[in-house]
Amino acid sequence: MSEDAAGRRPSIRDVARLAGVSHQTVSRVLNNHPSIRDETRDRILAVMAELDYSPNRAARALVTSRSHTIGVLTSSATQYGPASSIAAIEAAARDRGYWVSTANIDAADPGSIQAGLAHLVAQAVEGLVVIAPQVRVIRAIAAQALSIPYVTLQSAEVDPGHALSVDQIAGARLATRHLIELGHRSIYHLTGPQDWIEAEARMRGFLEEMGAWDIPTTAPVLGDWTAEFGYYAGRELLRVRDFTAIFSSNDQMALGLLHAVRDEGLDCPRDISIVGFDDIPEAAHFWPPLTTVRQDFADLGRRCVDLLLGAGDDAEPPVLMPELVVRASTARRR
Incomplete structure (x- = not known):
């Protein structure tokens, strides 16, 4: 922002003086008041640009009782x-x-x-x-x-x-159903940390889908979201290798699982199929590219702001549905 010879920042009164209007009129322009004529608004905006003036947000909040x-x-x-x-x-x-x-x-x-x-x-x-x-x-x-x-x-x-949320249970059921429909019956679930709402919901979705197909389950493996833990868990599980597929509660742990499978001299998906959750940008470039569950975070953010500020579509449900993205880390059971 420019300053005058005395080192003072331009004020709303400076804008008003050069534009030939009252400072109340400048304030109305700043707050998009509908009563301002277009030519007046344009003249004030031109002066503001010339002075490189922008309103002080804290002072504006005091005057308008709104912080935006x-x-x-x-x-x-x-x-x-x-x-x-x-x-x-x-x-x-x-x-x-x-x-x-x-x-x-x-x-x-x-x-x-x-x-x-x-x-x-x-x-x-x-x-x-x-x-x-x-x-x-x-x-x-x-x-x-x-x-x-x-x-x-x-x-x-x-x-x-x-x-306002993405239906984590539905997403987990999509991932689990995908593996079941590929013929897998011995499926492990690598879950997230305790007390995390998403981890609990994804575990519930896995168990519900397995139950719907009347497939017995083993206790989910409690993880911590990191690729390092996924690698450690994969190495431990592969000592017995009593499964053909794993549903990981996030993509980072799935990355560690892929590493463990490779280090054991096995192939994904020929020997072990793996599904993740989130569809992080790198998931499409894992080797093999990861099958995962995608959440639309952009739509989530838009709906969130609409709910807070109004002007949203009242018909929009508070729960968004995720999407299964099938890539090369899953295949039909051999």
Whole structure:
């Protein structure tokens, strides 16, 4: 932003003086008031461009009682799913003229949850998105008497009335059914960490689909989302090799499984079929390219912002359906 000879930033009154209008008129232009004539609006915008003027967001919030900011509370921004959701929300918010402020918390620390909320509320956010997949965080948010609208990108079972999510159970059933229809009956499930809502839902979907086909199951293997754990689990499981397929609860653990299969001198999918979940950008370039379940994070972000700010389609369901993407890591059982 340009400054005058005294080092002062141009103000709304400077814009008004050069445009020959009142500062109230400039304020109306900044807030897209419909009563401003087009020629007046164009003249004011031209002066603002000449001065390189932009309004101070904090001062504007004080005057208008609106911050045009959405808060995001997250405890897992480094994971692909939550990170993709945040990026989608930011893009959708920008399209609506809003900013996004993100607070990262420690899900294991109740004090961190309270501090994150206080940080966002202090910024006068107009809505809140909770992307914290741990059950304890969602329950803590639901127990708060929040005066702003909020959405949790999780199952409606945890916080009914505030949830928007991808149907993780349906996605897991798609993955499991795909393996069953290829003739596999000895199928292991590598699940995510305990207390993660997605991990629990994907495990439920796996067990429900296996039960629907009356296929006996073994206890799911508890993982931690990392490729390193997928590799370790794969090496251990292959010592016995009493299975022909594995459904991994995310793509990173599936990558480790592929590595373990290769190190054992086996072939995927000839010897072992593997399905992942999420469809991370690299999944199409694993070797072999990974069959996985895709979630539409862009649509999730758009619907989330529409729910918070209004003007969305009331007919849109709060649960989005995932899609199975079939690639070369699965094949008919030999």
